[in-house]
Amino acid sequence: MLISKDDRLSFEKSKPGRRGARLPKQRLLESNALDLVPPSLKRKQPLLFPELTEPEVVRHFVNLSKKNFSIDTHFYPLGSCSMKYNPKINEWVAKLEQFAWTHPMQKDETLQGTLEILYELEQCLKEVTGMDRFTLQPAAGAHGELTGMMMVHAYHASRGEQKRRKVLVPDSSHGTNPATAALVGYEVVEIKSNPRGRVDLEDLKRHCHDETACLMLTNPNTLGLFEEQILEITKLIHGCGALLYYDGANMNALLGICRPGDMGFDIVHLNLHKTFSTPHGGGGPGAGPVGVKAKLIPFLPSMHIEKKGNHYEVVRDGQKSIGRVSAFLGNVGILIRAYVYIRTLGLSGLKQVSEDAIMNANYLKEKLKRIFPVAVDEPCMHEFVLTLQKLKTKGIHSGDVGKRLLDYGFHAPTVHFPLVVDEALMIEPTETESHETLDQFADAFRKIAQEIEEDPDLILKAPHTLPIRRPDEVRAARNPILTYRDLAGKDSPETASVR
Amino acid sequence: MLISKDDRLSFEKSKPGRRGARLPKQRLLESNALDLVPPSLKRKQPLLFPELTEPEVVRHFVNLSKKNFSIDTHFYPLGSCSMKYNPKINEWVAKLEQFAWTHPMQKDETLQGTLEILYELEQCLKEVTGMDRFTLQPAAGAHGELTGMMMVHAYHASRGEQKRRKVLVPDSSHGTNPATAALVGYEVVEIKSNPRGRVDLEDLKRHCHDETACLMLTNPNTLGLFEEQILEITKLIHGCGALLYYDGANMNALLGICRPGDMGFDIVHLNLHKTFSTPHGGGGPGAGPVGVKAKLIPFLPSMHIEKKGNHYEVVRDGQKSIGRVSAFLGNVGILIRAYVYIRTLGLSGLKQVSEDAIMNANYLKEKLKRIFPVAVDEPCMHEFVLTLQKLKTKGIHSGDVGKRLLDYGFHAPTVHFPLVVDEALMIEPTETESHETLDQFADAFRKIAQEIEEDPDLILKAPHTLPIRRPDEVRAARNPILTYRDLAGKDSPETASVR
Amino acid sequence: MHYHPMTDQNRDDMLKKIGVSAFGDLLKGIPSKLRDVKMNIPEALSEWELQSRFKEIGARNATLRDHLAFLGGGSYEHFIPAAVAEITGRQEFYTAYTPYQAEASQGTLQAIFEFQSMIAELTGLDVANASHYDGATSLAEAALLALRQTDRHKILVARSVHPHYRQVLKTYLAATPFSVEEFGFDPGGVFNPDDFKKRLSDDVAGAIFQTPNFLGAVEELEGVSDQLHQMGALLILAINPIALGVLKTPGEWGADIAVGEGQPLGIPPQCGGPYVGLFATTRALMRRIPGRLAGITQDADGKRAYCLTLQAREQHIRRERAASNICTNQALCALTACAYMTLMGKEGMREVAELNLDRAYYLREKIAELEGFHVALDVPIFNEFMVQSERPWDQLEPHLAKAKIFPGIPLSAYYPELKNTLLVCATETKTRSELDRFVEVLSQC
Amino acid sequence: MHYHPMTDQNRDDMLKKIGVSAFGDLLKGIPSKLRDVKMNIPEALSEWELQSRFKEIGARNATLRDHLAFLGGGSYEHFIPAAVAEITGRQEFYTAYTPYQAEASQGTLQAIFEFQSMIAELTGLDVANASHYDGATSLAEAALLALRQTDRHKILVARSVHPHYRQVLKTYLAATPFSVEEFGFDPGGVFNPDDFKKRLSDDVAGAIFQTPNFLGAVEELEGVSDQLHQMGALLILAINPIALGVLKTPGEWGADIAVGEGQPLGIPPQCGGPYVGLFATTRALMRRIPGRLAGITQDADGKRAYCLTLQAREQHIRRERAASNICTNQALCALTACAYMTLMGKEGMREVAELNLDRAYYLREKIAELEGFHVALDVPIFNEFMVQSERPWDQLEPHLAKAKIFPGIPLSAYYPELKNTLLVCATETKTRSELDRFVEVLSQC
Numbered sequence A, B: 001m002l003i004s005k006d007d008r009l010s011f012e013k014s015k016p017g018r019r020g021a022r023l024p025k026q027r028l029l030e031s032n033a034l035d036l037v038p039p040s041l042k043r044k045q046p047l048l049f050p051e052l053t054e055p056e057v058v059r060h061f062v063n064l065s066k067k068n069f070s071i072d073t074h075f076y077p078l079g080s081c082s083m084k085y086n087p088k089i090n091e092w093v094a095k096l097e098q099f100a101w102t103h104p105m106q107k108d109e110t111l112q113g114t115l116e117i118l119y120e121l122e123q124c125l126k127e128v129t130g131m132d133r134f135t136l137q138p139a140a141g142a143h144g145e146l147t148g149m150m151m152v153h154a155y156h157a158s159r160g161e162q163k164r165r166k167v168l169v170p171d172s173s174h175g176t177n178p179a180t181a182a183l184v185g186y187e188v189v190e191i192k193s194n195p196r197g198r199v200d201l202e203d204l205k206r207h208c209h210d211e212t213a214c215l216m217l218t219n220p221n222t223l224g225l226f227e228e229q230i231l232e233i234t235k236l237i238h239g240c241g242a243l244l245y246y247d248g249a250n251m252n253a254l255l256g257i258c259r260p261g262d263m264g265f266d267i268v269h270l271n272l273h274k275t276f277s278t279p280h281g282g283g284g285p286g287a288g289p290v291g292v293k294a295k296l297i298p299f300l301p302s303m304h305i306e307k308k309g310n311h312y313e314v315v316r317d318g319q320k321s322i323g324r325v326s327a328f329l330g331n332v333g334i335l336i337r338a339y340v341y342i343r344t345l346g347l348s349g350l351k352q353v354s355e356d357a358i359m360n361a362n363y364l365k366e367k368l369k370r371i372f373p374v375a376v377d378e379p380c381m382h383e384f385v386l387t388l389q390k391l392k393t394k395g396i397h398s399g400d401v402g403k404r405l406l407d408y409g410f411h412a413p414t415v416h417f418p419l420v421v422d423e424a425l426m427i428e429p430t431e432t433e434s435h436e437t438l439d440q441f442a443d444a445f446r447k448i449a450q451e452i453e454e455d456p457d458l459i460l461k462a463p464h465t466l467p468i469r470r471p472d473e474v475r476a477a478r479n480p481i482l483t484y485r486d487l488a489g490k491d492s493p494e495t496a497s498v499r
Numbered sequence C, D: 001m002h003y004h005p006m007t008d009q010n011r012d013d014m015l016k017k018i019g020v021s022a023f024g025d026l027l028k029g030i031p032s033k034l035r036d037v038k039m040n041i042p043e044a045l046s047e048w049e050l051q052s053r054f055k056e057i058g059a060r061n062a063t064l065r066d067h068l069a070f071l072g073g074g075s076y077e078h079f080i081p082a083a084v085a086e087i088t089g090r091q092e093f094y095t096a097y098t099p100y101q102a103e104a105s106q107g108t109l110q111a112i113f114e115f116q117s118m119i120a121e122l123t124g125l126d127v128a129n130a131s132h133y134d135g136a137t138s139l140a141e142a143a144l145l146a147l148r149q150t151d152r153h154k155i156l157v158a159r160s161v162h163p164h165y166r167q168v169l170k171t172y173l174a175a176t177p178f179s180v181e182e183f184g185f186d187p188g189g190v191f192n193p194d195d196f197k198k199r200l201s202d203d204v205a206g207a208i209f210q211t212p213n214f215l216g217a218v219e220e221l222e223g224v225s226d227q228l229h230q231m232g233a234l235l236i237l238a239i240n241p242i243a244l245g246v247l248k249t250p251g252e253w254g255a256d257i258a259v260g261e262g263q264p265l266g267i268p269p270q271c272g273g274p275y276v277g278l279f280a281t282t283r284a285l286m287r288r289i290p291g292r293l294a295g296i297t298q299d300a301d302g303k304r305a306y307c308l309t310l311q312a313r314e315q316h317i318r319r320e321r322a323a324s325n326i327c328t329n330q331a332l333c334a335l336t337a338c339a340y341m342t343l344m345g346k347e348g349m350r351e352v353a354e355l356n357l358d359r360a361y362y363l364r365e366k367i368a369e370l371e372g373f374h375v376a377l378d379v380p381i382f383n384e385f386m387v388q389s390e391r392p393w394d395q396l397e398p399h400l401a402k403a404k405i406f407p408g409i410p411l412s413a414y415y416p417e418l419k420n421t422l423l424v425c426a427t428e429t430k431t432r433s434e435l436d437r438f439v440e441v442l443s444q445c
């Protein structure tokens, strides 16, 4: 048995008196330090924490890790997520003591190495996007969006255009786009897609007016299609005095091919954890730097790194800045990784990223479209979307096919997204996968298509080879068990005894 | 699917033109360096090496690793191997650049850190064993034995006793003991065990004479039993002018409890990869330092670290030394780990190692002996041996039970060893396992005992849950396929094409 | 390119299979005037050159390992067991995506569940989320939750709350109709109850305190939650998770939400990030919690299963009506904290807190004995405290720099009234001889 | 103790279950006079103290990273891709035992098989084992194999073979009836064919050469294997695996056995070990090969399976009749080499060899131009060469030390006739500016 069947929590493996770490014995005070804390300020509730030895803890987590799919073990063609290889040299550099053991409140003179990297990274991101300045503070794509929308607001406010309260988002947009606009207090207006999966220009026109604050656009969009009328779109939006926000989640398609800045976008966020190969970490951390055109520079978050001669300085920005968006400089460790990646690939390597990503996507699309129809059957960029509509009569949904793929050793594509495609499977192979892997993946699809004919139950009940079958999500939400105390019952003998 | 079913070699995944590393482009010579090599000195045969990208290589090896059992994932009660937890702080220290990036030919002044550790480690090993001096050069237990036997030879030769050509080893001894004695040109004489699993003193007496060079003894022996007549044994051997060699593989039983030096042994090797927690690494590297009593010091391998004031020096030893046994100072990285372990545990921690190891073994023995008989039913030290003799009538051997344990998520004990026990299962739980784990292990035994009654085939065909069933070892030996070329056929189109 | 398997040979084959004659055919939809891209990006380096270069660049940083540092203020130097990196270095953890496919992510999901459990336990609250970006953004999200929950417009915040956190809060609220009002602190650094009470009105959605606060003082919050709850407002506490090994929990103070920076839980300071925002609250507010939550349920066979839950709060389901816009969080940092807390265990968490108290109180006493420096000995602290110097710190700086000491964080940039005052931090990492050396150097400045 | 799960409570319960009243009852068989053990071992340190202390101790070493080093002589500074450590850091690899249970060790077994395949490929021979301790012990085992195979008593070895290896060889043979005889080298460092021929007799079991040899010279071995084979003796070659990316293979030279140090294949120099001994030979000698071998077979279902094979050679089966006494080998180092070679791949192995040539020839040329230093420009080299100084190196030492340069290995300790001569090494890790700096400092000495 290679994968442990043990699904107990660390808490459930705990035994009183065990420890996993030894701390220094030395005490400097004559009295016990705890006596110095006024009793009214002390914790009364005993800490219900696991008690395990280091070997037990290590085995616990190593065995947990083995229950995961990951890029380093599986093909992971999750659309819109650019699950490309996370280079090991990135990790090596970011973990160097010289970077990892620096404090954010050190003086600039003592952080010249890190500041140099951040400065140079910004220069590269400007080149890649065609923007005039970047902030590196945002911690993720959505955080970048938020930063961007706050700038949109500050920009219009600075011009006395408070009435611009509407943000346009295509119906194919990612959920973070409308959620972000709403968080900043905007009214969200959904723009329709046309039959070719692009923004419906007529619908867009209807919503272009003096209350429009911004259009948030992903290009290539979440169907993996380039917005061919992008120049018309940006002209239209600018024409009505609104701003253009570029969701750069799909930038993996465009490195060295074309740039949002040249398309006319005013604000751009990048997901360094997608395009620039920093690891997803099981859900984060990422980094979502935001670039802007000159007119928006005054509104950028405070803190910008400038080079003066050979010296790097953190400059706090002025009056109009929206202020800080995170406690310190941002996810520096992630920013370092992204910079290493850029230096590893260089100019021609970056171009090759997008070219190979596009080739892989089109190649796989050709293979798969013989099995299931493509939502929009045209050349795609770095990803494409299948529609499994025709399976609905059999009671099979795209999510079911995703589950069955797990049995074949492939992570599921993004399922049921974008919302504009019925029964969507959104597939992004990335440039770091070989065509042999894509062929194997296509073979699995072919087999699944056959299974659907012969034994639909196999699909509906999949996966069959993993530590669990499908979890009952309704039950989870109806009676949420979110902590060990919830599980054990607050006053059960178990929690009591561990106390 | 969590464990990859792909059993292809890296070679079989290779595609011409792929690469996994990029090297510096800069060339310093004007001409191509290859042209400087006379053609007669150049390789003609093309290199049949895999061609893969870094992502492919990483996924290949990560997925390979997942097909292994290991301490960090499984209980691994392999008798005589002390499969205890390998502390992570040991790894951390040994991998520090300050230790890992030093060259063995640096001058002593530039290696004071490493030399200090080696010096202090030697002091600790002397304390633990009661010996007078250690060499740290041997790379493993068997290498230590070899070093020891060469010293035995040099010692007797120095006294003109060349006729001492016989080395005594108990019939319960580990294979390396007789193999080593033979390697040094000795005649091996096997000493019988008595019914209580210890050296048969009468048999020993018979073989004690002026041709006896040495007795090699493991104590506790491979049945996990302490040689109660150890003082009589050492007296007897010394009485006939022979030397006593202590195989320290089982030292995990005796830390702070008693010492081979005090028992009367002249030479001792330790397996730092057992008792002192350095990782086994899938079969190595280990370290097998050898300690001796004063009279044998002159014969130790050359190179010894001495402390002069605050300075550490490598002293090359004199005339009588047997010379070098390895190219440099030994497996320094492993020696560092062992020293960190000793400093982590300290005096009382070391004592606790053996006490807990003995407790765990006796506890598990009590549980298991209700299922299968113990070879010698007495209190054991750190390990014990079951005999599955009674299953032979069913055609089931101890190895089969070992295989079935794999299905339950436990590594098999050492099987069919020691040779003196029929159908042996040799079980060493170590001190880093909890009694809960031992209980689960005993439960698995109980279930297997039941399965043997109900469905012996289940046992005979086990394992059923691993990447492979039992390999055909006869086939492997009869037609050895030892390289990819063997597999592909030297001139098959496949190898030809890859060329 | 050694990350890209596609060879020129492949390229041709693939184009053929795709059915186009040149790669450019796939890009026909892109307006040609956009295609003339010139990027000024340096050419590729080999990995050996990268290793050498980044070592060189790194050497331009001074570190907490080559200096004796007393820097805290939201980022702390703590002992991290070597086992933590071996756990977080597992490729299956760090190269996985968000665990949307529960069956293929039981490892990550169970770890998140354990993280939530321990954060809830530390804070004495019912629920904790899977992480937020950092302490500052957690705090801002807490304010937003309070504003939405109460349908009010004002947030009170103590001036002794981390100034960066307050800045982020203001940034977050700037575009909204909501406002922030601050209340002050007493000379020793604890909040001023009168000022607080004065500002409490029925438009207040919640009040934010930090304890230990940015000035190092542990706040006495007796009665605060009652005052707020009586007014229909929420209590939001920003905490240091290490301190909660011994200090009164947000739950015990009656807080509705606890937020904090999780960096002290095994994450290196790495110049400010990535860290991990902690967010815990009561069962009553559970369905408003921002970000991901892992829960326990059963699978189709009735076996225990871990999965993301209450996703109806989230952007990918609810879009513009979501509780927050967060998607990617700081999962690997949460895993780091989870591994750290599991290793420390019940006893370790208490002990490490005790050691911080021991070091900080010792250092405070020693500095109090020095001439030319002032500390308030009567303020309860955890691992930080204010030191006022009679001379400007700038004058002392060269001596300290020569001794390779980072003495602390100057407070006057944040609080003009706190002239010549440093925030000095001492955690369990400091030995007697190191603290004595600091005091010695100070005495000779 | 944080590695030991047994608590005092457990202890009592367990004793009860065992059926004894005190732990001492389990030790009754140990003579009581042995029980009074006093060990002088320091008390335990906490992990934080260990981290600090070992950093401090480490700082007392000078390293190849803080010095510009030209040290070779059996241990080399090479570029190691970061991916190597991520692979060898997999706990399933480094905390597993020898793969005796094939079903539970397919990972390790397949990796060994790949390692064997690549070593066989590099050496141009048929079979390679799973590793030996190091280059020196591999060489000694090769000599033993030749002696046994031919049933003769003498081994010839070139004086240009690594002196430490020759010492180990002598140690291994000292207790046996076998003897070693050395043959000399010419001034440039290549072996003297006349001296070799002179010593060749029908009592010679085999002859050992190293190429590139310890003096840096690449040996021309045309005809050597024929000479030996005609006499019924074996040819044993010690090699540098990196050099075999471009240099003629042992197989091509007609060697029967190739041995070598595998350290250059991705293993840090770490002050001499752990390294990995390489051992390859012909199919004819396969059943005499020392150490483990992994092979391919089928499992009970006919599926491909990897397993240890030809175990009848080994000590655990054959005891005193085994081919060698080796048990634990250097498996993790072999895995490291395997990961390294797989990453480098076909092209990378050629290129790295080419880069070594480029650096070494460049440096040799530059030094040749200096006054006061002599090098033999007509000797083919790989990455090392001899530099003779007109002044004793001791005199130059202080200048070099000040410039943080380790210039090379003094040869006179091994070869008294090679006065004032250093063995200087330059691998692909050196840049033009580093080499030029070395030359500059030398010129100013």
Ligand SMILES: Cc1ncc(COP(=O)(O)O)c(C=O)c1O
Residues within 6 Å of the ligand: A080, A081, A140, A141, A142, A143, A174, A176, A177, A218, A222, A247, A249, A250, A271, A286, A288, C326, C327, C328
């Ligand atoms: C199109 C798009 N926009 C925005 C985001 C949000 O980015 P993040 O998860 O980094 O917050 C995503 C992430 O999945 C995305 O695919």
Ligand SMILES: Cc1ncc(COP(=O)(O)O)c(C=O)c1O
Residues within 6 Å of the ligand: B080, B081, B140, B141, B142, B143, B174, B176, B177, B218, B222, B247, B249, B250, B271, B286, B288, D326, D327, D328
């Ligand atoms: C009793 C005994 N002696 C000697 C050895 C050989 O040690 P090594 O494998 O380190 O060479 C072993 C290893 O299994 C052993 O158990």
